[in-house]
Amino acid sequence: MFILLTACSLAPATPMPTAVPTAMPTVANAVEISAESPAGFQQFLTKIDNTQLADRPFALNRYWAQITQSPLVDKTHAVFLYRGEANTVALTGDMTNFVPAAQLALTRINGTDLWWYQGEYEAEARLDYLLVVDEKPVLDPHNPFTVPNPLGLRSEMRMAGFVDSAELTDPITYPAGTLTEHSIESSYLDQRRTFLVYKPASQQIGVPPPLLIVQDGSAALSLIDMPRLLDTLIGRHTSIPLVVAFVPPLDRTNEYQLNDAYAAFLAEELLPFIQAEYKTDPAPTKNGLLGADLGAVAALHTALRYPNRFGLVAAQSGIFSLADDSLMRAIAANPALPLKLHLIVGSYETNIMPDQFADPDILATNQRMAVMLERNGYEFIYQEFAQGHSWGLWRSQIGDALHYLYR
CATH class of the missing domain: 2.60.40.10 (Immunoglobulins)
Structure with a gap:
């Protein structure tokens, strides 16, 4: 299922050209x-x-x-x-x-x-x-x-x-979840990894909570205070109560660029630990990954390798052109996997870090990804917004992503 939405219409957003000085029309009545x-x-x-x-x-x-x-x-x-x-x-x-x-x-x-x-x-x-x-x-x-x-x-x-998103302007203080630090040894990465886990203030009695694993966990905590955002989303009933793991990278560029060892760490070491510790729902349809920029690449790469563990992906401004569109070629080469995806991108993301990536047009890359997902029968939603490559965009769409993926 393919759904294409923009911030205010049901047609694909067209990026504006670079802004240039323009003359305003003359207005006769200056008083008004x-x-x-x-x-x-x-x-x-x-x-x-x-x-x-x-x-x-x-x-x-x-x-x-x-x-x-x-x-x-x-x-x-x-x-x-x-x-x-x-x-x-x-x-x-x-x-x-x-x-x-x-x-x-x-x-x-x-x-x-x-x-x-x-x-x-x-x-x-x-x-x-x-x-x-x-x-x-x-x-x-x-x-x-x-x-x-x-x-x-x-x-x-x-x-x-x-x-702005309603949850970002809501003045109400909702019951706060707890944040607990954990560390585990990873045989796949040959190192000890530390991460934090958010547990909601309340959850449905007798129902194991779903799980979300967030890439760039330290940034999600320090830059956008995602635990407080989760409190608001859950308090407003935009999202169901869920457990959220914040995983900071140790070598971001290496770990997030189609790294099989990192994907194995998430699926075969981190996921079982959290499921045992927090009694989360083991069903793939209740286990999700969220990431932005290269974090979106890591999230989708992991889900494609382990669809029996992770069935949900929120990919924000993903740099999907890596390794000559490797992820898109993997999607094209195989039957549709049982994944549900939420993809967003800014219409101004047309030349992001050109000194680092062979194809810096993230908007065009995400448009190609949406076409590939639709062509191969994936269930997903794709949205473009008149924004740039920014935590401001990514923060504002977390609520919509959780509502879509976990409903």
């Missing part, structure tokens, strides 16, 4: 336009262009007093602003895939310390970004929204049509 909008900024530009250089700082201060945050957004445009003395200011982010050579230059208004850049984006877009001031990446000082990243916080652009 908010200063904190792209149209309002366009009016300000027109006004300051007709202002003497000596008077421009005063005109800017009057306008700036009306601005509470940036970027200024509506459903088609975003205006990024920076105030300060600098030689150069640029924009880098999901709209440029954070590629240094693709940075977008902000323009300085003569006679002032205001820099600006205007781009066109989808109404529901949510993009990570940084400002690059004199070649130094910094958070947007006028934007209160940030998103976690292993390299540090990034600013977050939210277009006017963007709606």
